[in-house]
Amino acid sequence: MQSFNDIKELLAALRREDKLLYEMFGKRKSLEFKLSYARELVDYDEARIEYLIEKSVLRQNGGLLEIDDLYLRFFEQVLEVNEEINLxxxxxxxxxxxxxxxxxxxxxxxxxxxxxxxxxxxxxxxxxxxxxxxxxxxxxxxxxxxxxxxxxxxxxxxxxxxxxxxxxxxxxxxxxxxxxxxxxxxxxxxxxxxxxxxxxxxxxxxxxxxxxxxxxxxxxxxxxxxxxxxxxxxxxxxRKLKYLKAHFTIEAETDIEEQLSKNNLLIFERRQSEPLNLSIDFVINDERAFEAIKKAATNFKTRIQNIPQLAETIATDFLDNNVEQEIMINLEEVRNHFLATGDNLFSFIKNYNFNKEVSFEERVTIYCQLISLYDRELKVTNEYENLKGVEYAMVYPK
The missing domain is CATH 1.20.58 (Methane Monooxygenase Hydroxylase; Chain G, domain 1)
Structure with missing residues (x-):
């Protein structure tokens, strides 16, 4: 196993794999962190995981990964979330x-x-x-x-x-x-x-x-x-009382009846129901009474059996096979075409032929989606322009 040559190389490695280390540190108490899930976090680049294993940042056990104890203790101590008391x-x-x-x-x-x-x-x-x-x-x-x-x-x-x-x-x-x-x-x-x-x-x-x-x-x-x-x-x-009760000897071997007779807690009393009759004027004139009646009615099932009614015959027109086609926009294909050009992204989207009618607002949305999905392949500059009241950044392929 190799160690890092200097602090700059160490910081660069931790910064590059911050997403993977963040997920692994958050799941450090779980029993497993699958290698397949780690591949997703590094864009399926096996070399990036192998690099961390070679530098002893990660440890691999079959199809599972874990953070090395040295780095795990460092993260826990710096973030003050360590559970071991080191005296x-x-x-x-x-x-x-x-x-x-x-x-x-x-x-x-x-x-x-x-x-x-x-x-x-x-x-x-x-x-x-x-x-x-x-x-x-x-x-x-x-x-x-x-x-x-x-x-x-x-x-x-x-x-x-x-x-x-x-x-x-x-x-x-x-x-x-x-x-x-x-x-x-x-x-x-x-x-x-x-x-x-x-x-x-x-x-x-x-x-x-x-x-x-x-x-x-x-x-x-x-x-x-x-x-x-x-x-x-x-x-x-x-447990002793449950044992005596199970063997029907609780009354003979304990004074439970005497103790219960001395106890006058409300929990031992029988529950008494006291009906409350509402006045007719209140039921007729107050809207709250009507809402209460509707709420209470939901707790009772009606005894009237509804006879199901047969539906009318379905018209033959509805049985015809009608195929509706819709052209979907493939963002990955748009990305590939853009990377092959030297134009800025907004201008490219504005003039791109999508094989169907696409409004200006929809093209602005596609512009935002491409930046969000493929930010690592795009170069977002600090230059801005304005078109139809929309201010946008100048974005070029890397």
Whole structure:
């Protein structure tokens, strides 16, 4: 497998196949993305798909395609839609800062010291961004797990595992705060860099915001686990009652009759119908009464059986075979004729022989349809002209 030679080649490839990558990224959670559908998105040019596979942007598995994990993670992180909570990166960034601080203090060359300082500032910014994203992803995943996980046991286990990740985020957040406040006093006194001070201040604000959010996430997880426990107890009791009812022992082995007799909820009462008679004056004079009667009448089927009436004999004139012909405009054929000329598109359409009468308005519509369907084969310029009140762009073949 080959890699891209430079960033320019990478950006050009992503820009050229933006339609394909957009569709594949939107369907990344589905089980399959068929190669046949990908061919449609690249105008059936197999070489374009093979190029992305060779450059490790896509992976092929039989007749299926998927975006490579490296690019998939990049898209998800940039768009902030990733669902994996990566705590290892926070720990790695903290260790990286500690190592670079030691290198900075041991270095005597000012140029190399500045390089270490720049790396430290970059990593501090990264810690703040990654920590905030981890907290946001953690909160969203807790909520989605409780609402969307259908399996009861898996829901409980996933929430407990997410709580363990919350504890890890809290621990790593504490390590970051400790690194800023206590671990490296010599470095912060030695560096005397205004940008570093501003980055540290922003990081403290971000970590403080994360701390408040982690407290809310802890409350949310406890609340969800309690709800699951209560639902589990209720379902367990319900299953026992269904078992006793199925074996006709529910009255003998429980006090259900006593409990129901104490309960006076309205749901246990018999439904009583109370007819409402309308006054004759209201029915005769008010238009709303007539509309209500028509609406109610649709709910009742009439008992009168309608006798179907036989239709009259069909006249022989209607049985004659009449063929009606209509000349259809083949846009692809018009496109091919235009590409063979050097004229501008509007003038070509205006003078084109369609073998039938075509109005000026219809020719303007055909002009717009050709630009929309074959835009990649046409060159739309910034020059404009006006004819019969219609302003149009000058379009030529590429």
């Amino acid at each position: 290892a990166s926070i720990d790695e960034n903290i260790k990286s800062i500690q190592e670079n601080i030691v290198y900075f203090l041991n270095e005597n060359n000012e140029h190399r010291k500045h390089a270490y300082l720049r790396e430290i500032k970059r990593t501090f910014r990264k810690i703040g961004i990654v920590t905030i994203r981890s907290v946001i992803d953690l909160r969203r995943k807790v909520d989605n797990t409780f609402k969307n996980e259908p399996n009861f046991k898996n829901k409980q286990l996933k929430l407990k595992h997410l709580d363990e990740k919350r504890i890890m985020v809290r621990k790593l957040q504490g390590q970051a705060i400790e690194l800023i406040n206590e671990n490296q006093p010599v470095f912060f006194k030695t560096s005397q860099d205004e940008e570093l001070k501003r980055i540290i201040t922003e990081l403290k604000i971000q970590l403080n915001e994360c701390s408040h959010n982690l407290i809310e996430i802890e409350k949310q997880i406890i609340n969800y686990l309690n709800q699951i426990k209560q639902q589990g107890l209720f379902l367990e009791k319900l």
